[in-house]
Amino acid sequence: MRVPRSRLLAALVLTPLLTACFASQGEGTTPSSGGKNGSRLRVALAFPPAENLSPYGADATLLSRLGVTEGLTALDANGAAAPALAASWRREDDRSWLFTLREATFQDGTEVTPSAVAAALTHATEAKPAPAALSGVTLTAKARGGTGVRVTTADPDPVLPLRLASPSLAVLSPKAYGDKGRVDPVGTATGPFELTKVTGSTAATLDRYDDYWGGLAHASGVDARFIADGTARANALRTGQVDVAEAIPVAQAATLDKGTHRETATTRTTSLLLNSTSGPFKDPALRAAARAAVDPAALAQGVYEHHADPGVGIYGPAVTWAEGKRSKPASRARAAKADGTSLTLATYDNRPELPEVAQVLKQQLEKAGFAVKLEVREYSRLESDALAGKFDAFVGARNSLLDAGDPVALLASDYTCDGGYNLALLCEKGVDRAVAEAAKAADPGKRQDAAMTAEAAILGTGAVVPLVHQRVITGVGTSVRGVLLDPYERTLVGAGTRR
Template sequence: MRFAAPAPLPRRRPRLLAALCLAPLLTGCFAASGDGDGEASVAGEGARLRVALAFPPTENLSPYGADATILSRLGVTEGLTALDANGAAVPALAASWRQEGGRTWLFTLREAAFQDGTGVTPAAVAASLTRATEAEPAPAALTDVTLTATAAGATGVRVTTAAPDPILPLRLSSPSLAVLSPKAFVKKGAVDPVGTATGPFEVTRVSGVAGARLDRFDDYWGGRAQASGIDVRFVADGTARANALRTGQVDLAEAIPVSQAAGLAAGALRETATTRTTSLHLNVKSPVFKKPALRAAARAAVDPSVLAEDVYEGHADAGVGIYGPAVTWAGNERVRPVGRAKAEAPGGASLTLATYDNRPELPEVAQVLKQQLEKAGFRVRLEVREYSRLESDALAGRFDAVVAARNSLLDTGDPVSVLAGDFTCDGGYNLSLLCDADVDKAVGKAQTVADTDERREAVMAAEAAILRTDAVVPLVHQRVLTGVAAEAGGVLLDPYERTLVGAGTRR
């Protein structure tokens, strides 16, 4: 189906009432660092923010892959919905929604404009969602989901799924389902978010993997941003990010290494409990871990408490499952895995353990794991790369084991989605290459449950089925450390790690 580009809307300055009433819908979802109420400014130019991010773009800033969170964290892209601090769907580009039967939902749009000056119309939104469904590979938020989006009148978008999808409003909050204008899709086979999104900041220049320039989008529906723009530096080295903050080169630095925390000025560090878990993924198709008894031996060799206290210096909790303390209900409903294989002596079995250095604690975690595994009788070769050079080999199963940090609620906000994406036969981010009939059955059952409490019970049963295989060993549940300069305020400290900068972020 082809969609005509909507006619340009006249450029307009948002009124004071819009700034005061609408901006809190997004900036009020999470704890804002610094003083003030986080509302967008309607007067004054504002200073430019200087931000250091850990991960450079790996897919030309395509919203359909790993780069989606770069765009959402910088306030560039938005979806129809967003997540609040409790993980519930709240309005974003959609002002409201309602279900029309088991497979169809109607979303009512608010008045908004794209950064290219065209209007956010039902046709444009439907076209954007349709392009997401056609992306290859499909966005993680659309794993095992087939949806169709069509315009419905002057303000509505009707979304229909092939099977009932009780968490569709949560799913549409995913950064990978951001709404872009028709101009983003002019080039066949590509998507261009530069100047085609809806957030308070628009990308105006990208300097490869070195940095990017963002300018304020003055016609943002939530009110004019307080900062006039953002200068982004992609700095993979954690010590370098901390030094940039310490020496006043940046105002915000994400993922501060715990080893650098004590060296920052008083009040410069923000600690946020997150849904990110660092895990040891054992490749069930590799020669060494094809045998369940050796996976059990590796799991038995690992002491997560040592990692939490020594490597993370108390800024993390010892791993207990796929979901950590930030998901408060998981602790109450956790199911004990049963039927695990009995460990046998490794007898000098050799393995390659891989990780990446964009998250600076991971190489140290891997080094400690190497020692623990060798003490248990394995022979271990450690390989550390930058993430963009590791991902494809890890997903292809070229390592026996991988240490990775994963936000369990990043893609959809739904706890079932990470299980489907990471641990089922058809999962798109299955580092363990796990394909287990019992796991697929448990995850499939959880996907069909609509009631919130019952869905959580099914999730915990599926988690137990996954842990039974010893294909993944939870190590620590992380608390993210963000460096914030004294002059900066309004930083969005998000447990789901989808946001960092919003209309109220300033210096």
């Protein structure tokens, strides 16, 4: 059943939780003054769907950024777990947590019940490949009473509330889950905007969900376009075709009208990932040679025009605690001479600076004696080959706190033998041990210390070369208010976004 109007009207007097989490454009970001006939928002996103809008992989962030999906928890501006579909939670013992649900409905009109939430989390645990937020984690979810969901992990998991904030652990209605692992987010999520139509990999239509638990959204809907070319996104904003454009290229920012672009420090790091399982970089000495050839400062100053910081580790300056805890990499192999060693370097063009980064890296590596073939594709046409190890080297931009809000979760998913997003194909016992030790730490400070020890072990392999720590530029029309400028890059459009 739909939520009664009396409950909806009561919700309208409350300030929605998530719209205030991050810096936004202008005042009045709460949707309490939203009209029934608000304007539609036109949004340009950089990444077309790569997995048919599956909520478990990279597309999960698209759904989250468009205000479609939600999980039990969210991340606040300080990176702490905040209530979302769960109004509260408590830890029952070292392996069990009890989450108390708020009153809410799915976009198909059915109630958000403990059994529906438990089923959604169970589907996520069965997904293949597993969501990155669940890398190395085994959990079960069961309904408890009329409002409770008990989540139990096989091993103690002190950061479970952070983990459940991952976009890949969004809660969808039972109707979303079909045969053979198929999941359909159209009309089955809980956010302020309901996905109603997807036009391949080019566009999506969203309408305002009038019974959203957080109150009526200002905008009547969102018309999203997926525009991989960064210059085209900037042009769409400049000519008034869109109201919001994400990931404006550095080279295009200066061409936009004053006041129509915002720079946000993020936890995203661009790295060179070397295939450590096959090809030339199976040899640690050649990995060391490649690492020695790279000049991160030249990339930050030249390619990014000082809109980025030189790479110092997996975690950059936006992860404020990292620098004071960083330790020297455990060990490095002695660099060998490249002597014309051939390699294939790949990257994608959805983030407009990456092809230029790869071109500069090609020059730096060739100067060191490598013979480099460069391959650039749109991300959705590249990811499967990269994960399969078909390239010798890969340039990618990765948000270190995107998947679980926990520094250890990224290490487990990206750099361990069983990691689901291990583009370096790294599999070393010492790294796995260090990550496993970090995962055991319950105290936040000790967990951070252990994460930095694991970072040192990973960098010591030479398979990961941090290049730059990014700031992102978002294009925002002068009439637009309430855009969510999120350092974790999980949100963009919310209930308070309007024009």
